[in-house]
Amino acid sequence: MPDTPITDQFYLDLVGSFFNLKWQIMAEGLKHDLGGMQALTLLMLNELTPRSMKELCNTLHCDASNVTGIIDGLEQRGLVERRNDPSDRRIKTLHILPAGKELQQQILDQLVRGSKAFLAPLTDSEMTQFVSIVQKLATNRP
Amino acid sequence: MPDTPITDQFYLDLVGSFFNLKWQIMAEGLKHDLGGMQALTLLMLNELTPRSMKELCNTLHCDASNVTGIIDGLEQRGLVERRNDPSDRRIKTLHILPAGKELQQQILDQLVRGSKAFLAPLTDSEMTQFVSIVQKLATNRP
DNA sequence: GCTATAATGTTGACAATGTCAACTATATTT
DNA sequence: AAATATAGTTGACATTGTCAACATTATAGC
Numbered sequence: 001m002p003d004t005p006i007t008d009q010f011y012l013d014l015v016g017s018f019f020n021l022k023w024q025i026m027a028e029g030l031k032h033d034l035g036g037m038q039a040l041t042l043l044m045l046n047e048l049t050p051r052s053m054k055e056l057c058n059t060l061h062c063d064a065s066n067v068t069g070i071i072d073g074l075e076q077r078g079l080v081e082r083r084n085d086p087s088d089r090r091i092k093t094l095h096i097l098p099a100g101k102e103l104q105q106q107i108l109d110q111l112v113r114g115s116k117a118f119l120a121p122l123t124d125s126e127m128t129q130f131v132s133i134v135q136k137l138a139t140n141r142p
Numbered sequence: 143m144p145d146t147p148i149t150d151q152f153y154l155d156l157v158g159s160f161f162n163l164k165w166q167i168m169a170e171g172l173k174h175d176l177g178g179m180q181a182l183t184l185l186m187l188n189e190l191t192p193r194s195m196k197e198l199c200n201t202l203h204c205d206a207s208n209v210t211g212i213i214d215g216l217e218q219r220g221l222v223e224r225r226n227d228p229s230d231r232r233i234k235t236l237h238i239l240p241a242g243k244e245l246q247q248q249i250l251d252q253l254v255r256g257s258k259a260f261l262a263p264l265t266d267s268e269m270t271q272f273v274s275i276v277q278k279l280a281t282n283r284p
Numbered sequence: 285g286c287t288a289t290a291a292t293g294t295t296g297a298c299a300a301t302g303t304c305a306a307c308t309a310t311a312t313t314t
Numbered sequence: 315a316a317a318t319a320t321a322g323t324t325g326a327c328a329t330t331g332t333c334a335a336c337a338t339t340a341t342a343g344c
Contacts, residue, residue, distance in 0.1 A: 010273050011253050013280030015167065015185060016201065018160045023203035025157065026331095035300045036331075043157060054321060059158065061165035066302060068323060073300075090310045090321040111153050121278050129271045131152050136263050138155030177329045178302075195293060208331060210294060215329075232292040232339045 017118075024114035025107065032103060038073050042096075042104050043111075045080065050093040052085070079103060159260075166256035167249065174245060180215050184238075184246050185253075187222065192235040194227070221245060 025043070026036045034042070037060075044059055045051065051059075053067050060067065071094065074080040079100030085091035096104065122130060167181055176184070179202075186201055187193065193201075195209050202209065213236065216222040221242030227233035238246065264272060 006269070006273060008250055008254070010276060011250065011257065012185065013276050014163060014257075015182065015253075016280050017276060018163055019182075019201065019203050021156065021160055037301060040157065040161075043154065052321075053323095057321095059161065061161055062301085063303060064322065065304085065324075069301070088311075088321085092322070108150055108153065111157075112150070115153065115156075118279065122275065126271070126275055126278070127148070129268070130275050131148060133264060133268050133272050133275075134152060134155050134159060136268070137159050137260065179330060196291085204330090205332060206293065207295075207333085211330070230292085230340075234293070 020118060021115070024118070025111050032106075034077070034103075035070075035073065037070050039107055041067075041070050042074060042079060042100060043107055045094055045096045045100070045104070047096050047101065050083075050095050052091045052093055054091075056094065074100065162260055163257070166260070167253050174248075176219070176245075177212075177215060179212050181249055183209075183212050184216060184221060184242060185249055187236055187238045187242070187246070189238050189243065192225075192237050194233045194235055196233070198236065216242065 022036070025039055041056065041060065044056065053064065053071065056067050056071075057064050071080060071082065075082060077099075079097060081095045081097055082092040083095055085093050119127065119130075164178070164182075167178070167185070183198065183202065186198065195206065195213065198209050198213075199206050213222060213224065217224060219241075221239060223237045223239055224234040225237055227235050261269065261272075
């Protein structure tokens, strides 16, 4: 048994923090006339390991048709490109274009800047713990 | 300087983890024919300290007109009630009704259940640290 | 008192997102 | 070859997000 009881309030705090983080990300996307999910999705793409629509579905925990619409928006803005996978012609792989890469970096920078204030109350020691914990959680996707 | 460098990947992991959390909450709301934001908003209400629309705006980091729509949905379903604040007639205070309280508990229970698997990889010590850190972050709202 | 200004909340228009069912095209299995 | 499964799209419809305009009430300054 952990010596710290996990209260309902802990979960509510977790949810509250989610709103805060989401807001940090949206802000920069908004300046560039991107929807919130478009901004988040752009963050989740990288040029090294192009992902299929299906993979993105799993990351975003949302419906396939939903991802179609989000990628449509990013593609119309010239940020991302669908390509056919030669090894399996059902699959479309997603490739981030130069303009997308540039905007992605801006959104990430904003997230980092915005999170500074959010994470400011943590001590160095807590920050180290937090980084380690988040990494552990991120590699465990139920 | 913290001894752990904070990489871009940390922020991406953070975003990924919050997708997961959001999904946990949506799941139960969905079963009861509630939109995702309606479920999240219901979680943020309690019967002790009724909140105004404006307060809720700040918590959710979203537009006032947005909150109007979300509360409309919850009110139509008989989960929540708007009342006039006698001390300031511009203000509507939000009161959770019995049916709302019951559903709120179900959503919270689902969040707790669903998060068990998500938080499982943490050791007792890490869990204690995490609870403390989240609480600290939650009480610091930029 | 009276007027200007600010704060709270709603409405309407429209785009983005979420959910669901039906559908096409391709892979895989039998 | 036929049945089944997978990846992705489309269309219908509800929810959510953004913005501007608006009505109502409070507050500040005169």
